[in-house]
Amino acid sequence: xxxxxxxxxxxxxxxxxxxxxxxxxxxxxxxxxxxxxxxxxxxxxxxxxxxxxxxxxxxxxxxxxxxxxxxxxxxxxxxxxxxxxxxxxxxxxxxxxxxxx
Amino acid sequence: xxxxxxxxxxxxxxxxxxxxxxxxxxxxxxxxxxxxxxxxxxxxxxxxxxxxxxxxxxxxxxxxxxxxxxxxxxxxxxxxxxxxxxxxxxxxxxxxxxxxx
DNA sequence: TCCACGCTTGGCCTTATAGCCAAGCATAAA
DNA sequence: TTTATGCTTGGCTATAAGGCCAAGCGTGGA
Numbered sequence: 001x002x003x004x005x006x007x008x009x010x011x012x013x014x015x016x017x018x019x020x021x022x023x024x025x026x027x028x029x030x031x032x033x034x035x036x037x038x039x040x041x042x043x044x045x046x047x048x049x050x051x052x053x054x055x056x057x058x059x060x061x062x063x064x065x066x067x068x069x070x071x072x073x074x075x076x077x078x079x080x081x082x083x084x085x086x087x088x089x090x091x092x093x094x095x096x097x098x099x100x101x
Numbered sequence: 102x103x104x105x106x107x108x109x110x111x112x113x114x115x116x117x118x119x120x121x122x123x124x125x126x127x128x129x130x131x132x133x134x135x136x137x138x139x140x141x142x143x144x145x146x147x148x149x150x151x152x153x154x155x156x157x158x159x160x161x162x163x164x165x166x167x168x169x170x171x172x173x174x175x176x177x178x179x180x181x182x183x184x185x186x187x188x189x190x191x192x193x194x195x196x197x198x199x200x201x202x
Numbered sequence: 203t204c205c206a207c208g209c210t211t212g213g214c215c216t217t218a219t220a221g222c223c224a225a226g227c228a229t230a231a232a
Numbered sequence: 233t234t235t236a237t238g239c240t241t242g243g244c245t246a247t248a249a250g251g252c253c254a255a256g257c258g259t260g261g262a
Binding site for chain 3: 125127151152154155158159162173175176
């Protein structure tokens, strides 16, 4: 899976990593939910309806990408959106969808 | 790889598909280039420095997602950005990058 | 102190992605 | 009509991603 040459500029690699983190329906669903306030993992789990371990891994992907941050309070871990601007992009996405009709 | 329940709303699936199409350094590089005008496959090939077949497949991913459109003129196939608003998002991405420091 | 709860991590399996090469196909030039 | 050019497609291999289960770990309540 290695290219034969010509590294793509690091900028694009970095951007791609962020987009990749967002590029999953469950993760988008959680980001959307987090746009309305912080949530604990168990709430997100209920939202996406997958195994807790799966949800936790999705969250760690978002966290590693710098999109969310977490914070442990008592027994629960709360996640919140670190970068609200991702939401703006969704309007653009709708445009793409509409354009394809 | 199938969930055990609860389908995520179709909206999120659709959005995720678009993000996934963008979530690759070579494809971002090409989108960036196309933001400055249409290009033939051979120009994009030179830009990303991969095998022609690889570039062609990347373009078909972008096309299937509705992000670019193509048009054959003579022996060449020209691609252009169908959805310029994707570029706006890049500013947001920079923000994420900066925020992670 | 010990158990229960909430979450994360490791392991495993299955499927999807990305790369190359080779073959195919369509158009233009010879 | 043949050949060359420009691109796409099929096939293959290697790696990454996404799901579950089971085990681990830390905190709070009994």
